[in-house]
Amino acid sequence: MTTASQNITPDHVADYYDRLTDVFGEAADGNLHFGYWPHPHDGSPLGAAADRLTDHLIGKLGDVAGRRVLDVGCGSGKPAVRLALSARAEVVGVTVSPVQVERATALAEREDVADRVRFVCADAMTLPFPDASFDAVWALECMFHMPSPAQVLGEISRVLRPGGRLAVMDVVQREPVTTLDRDAVERGHSMFAVPAHIELAEYPRLILGAGLRLEEMADLGDEIIRPSTEALGRAAAANPAAFAAAFGVDTERFETLMAEWVRITAALHLGYVVLTAKRPA
Structure with a gap:
C-alpha cells in the first residue's frame, strides 16, 4: 500500500464530508x-x-x-435509495458524517423508502452489527478514506452471512509511486481526507486476508478517473466561491490547490477497481 498521510482519522473524514457533501452533491445531481x-x-x-x-x-x-x-460509506444516500427502488432490497447505510446521515435520511423519506432504508453514523472499522447479519455488502468509492482497509474488509466479512456477496468500487493506484514530491502528495491527500490509495495488485491479498473469495476484478479507470476529474473541475470552475468555502480556503488558494492536485493525480497513475467477492459458505 502507498502510505500518504498517516494522520487522517475517521474524524477527519467526517469533517471533510460534513463540509463537502452539499457542494459535491450539487455538482453530481445528488451523488x-x-x-x-x-x-x-x-x-x-x-x-x-x-x-x-x-x-x-x-x-x-x-x-x-x-x-x-x-452500504459501507453511504454518502448522500442516493445509491442506497436507488438500490432499494430498483432491487426492492432493505438497505442500511453507514457513514462517519452526521451531515450525510441527515441528508440521506431525508432523501429516503422523500422517495418513500424510509420503511426499508435507514442510515446510521458509524465507523466502518468497527461496524455496530452482529455477525452474519447482512445478505450482501457494497462499498462504493469509500475504501480509500479508510485508515485500515484490511480492518474494514475484516468487519465486512464478519457481518456478511456465509455465501453472501461483497461488491467494491474504489480508486486505486495502478503502480507504486517512486518519484513524486512527497510533500505535495501529503498536501493533496490531506485536502481530500485520503490516508492512502490501495495498490491495484494488493486488492486480491486484502480480500483473501479478510476470509473472502475473490470472484472477479477489473480496472475501469480509463472510463472513470479522467472524465470524472474533468467534470468536477468544470463544476468547481463554475462555482469557485462555494467550493473554496467548503474547503476552508479563499478562492485563489483553492484554485492553486486544485491545479496542484490535478498534476499529482495524473502522476499517481490512478485506476478504478470494480470487484466482487463472496464469503465462503
Whole structure:
C-alpha cells in the first residue's frame, strides 16, 4: 500500500464530508462518487454518469430482492435509495458524517423508502452489527478514506452471512509511486481526507486476508478517473466561491490547490477497481 498521510482519522473524514457533501452533491445531481463513461464521448453530465456507475454496481450484487444489504460509506444516500427502488432490497447505510446521515435520511423519506432504508453514523472499522447479519455488502468509492482497509474488509466479512456477496468500487493506484514530491502528495491527500490509495495488485491479498473469495476484478479507470476529474473541475470552475468555502480556503488558494492536485493525480497513475467477492459458505 502507498502510505500518504498517516494522520487522517475517521474524524477527519467526517469533517471533510460534513463540509463537502452539499457542494459535491450539487455538482453530481445528488451523488458523491465519480461517473462512468463506457462510451467516452456520449456527452453525459456527471450526475447521469454517476447514476450509471451506481447501476453498474447494483448489477454486481446480483439478485438482492427482499434481502438485507449494507452500504459501507453511504454518502448522500442516493445509491442506497436507488438500490432499494430498483432491487426492492432493505438497505442500511453507514457513514462517519452526521451531515450525510441527515441528508440521506431525508432523501429516503422523500422517495418513500424510509420503511426499508435507514442510515446510521458509524465507523466502518468497527461496524455496530452482529455477525452474519447482512445478505450482501457494497462499498462504493469509500475504501480509500479508510485508515485500515484490511480492518474494514475484516468487519465486512464478519457481518456478511456465509455465501453472501461483497461488491467494491474504489480508486486505486495502478503502480507504486517512486518519484513524486512527497510533500505535495501529503498536501493533496490531506485536502481530500485520503490516508492512502490501495495498490491495484494488493486488492486480491486484502480480500483473501479478510476470509473472502475473490470472484472477479477489473480496472475501469480509463472510463472513470479522467472524465470524472474533468467534470468536477468544470463544476468547481463554475462555482469557485462555494467550493473554496467548503474547503476552508479563499478562492485563489483553492484554485492553486486544485491545479496542484490535478498534476499529482495524473502522476499517481490512478485506476478504478470494480470487484466482487463472496464469503465462503
